[in-house]
Amino acid sequence: MKLKVVMILQLHDEKQKKKVMQTVTSFDGIDRISMDMKEMKLKVVGDVDPIDLVNQLRNLCHADLLSVAPAMEEKNDKTNEESPENTPEDRPEEEEESGAEEEAGGPEKDAALVK
Template identity: 50%
Template sequence: MKKVIVKVQLLDERARRKGMKAVSGLPGVESLSMDMKDQKLTVIGDVDPVVVVNKIRKLCPADIVSVGPAKEEKKKEEPKKEEPKKDDQKKKEEELLKAYLAHNPYVTQHYFVRSAEEDPNACVIC
């Protein structure tokens, strides 16, 4: 894997799209990004830097800034959180349920609904 940075002189959005399309068609390109402020094109993958520059030079002037290995970002390992024990978790759930039932006394009402498939004599409005 290589990281190739190319300085390009693109004047407008149309030229940028053409350049991106030309380079993205090369075999081995994995990532492609363009910074319009600095006018730099970054290509990551198994590509030859000379081929990348030749493709871009057909559209606009281009120069190789740097070629190097693609650095993979290392993810920081998060410390594993200890799961609360099941007994503690059950106690917390029971306490929350009691608090909810005390706040909302109408939870215990149950509704029974019969569908037309279960009872063919049920009233159905079509």
């Protein structure tokens, strides 16, 4: 199961940051890594054990586990299925327009005018 793990790290220089990134990338099953240096947060998304990850990082710097949550997957399939042509909101408007045309001058009224 993919998890989103957020940790707070106390990094003092770029050398520690580089070591942290190398350690995190050595884990199998990681999809994304992002680090916010202003807030000192490391976000990792993937199939990884958060406890093992924090234990490895504590060998390098002070690391606290802030949150662990299931990773939200993007729903691209649903957006592709609902194209503007297939939306149910457009269908009643088309039916109303076609009904208005029949009332105004449909083939039945034209036949009555000819006789």
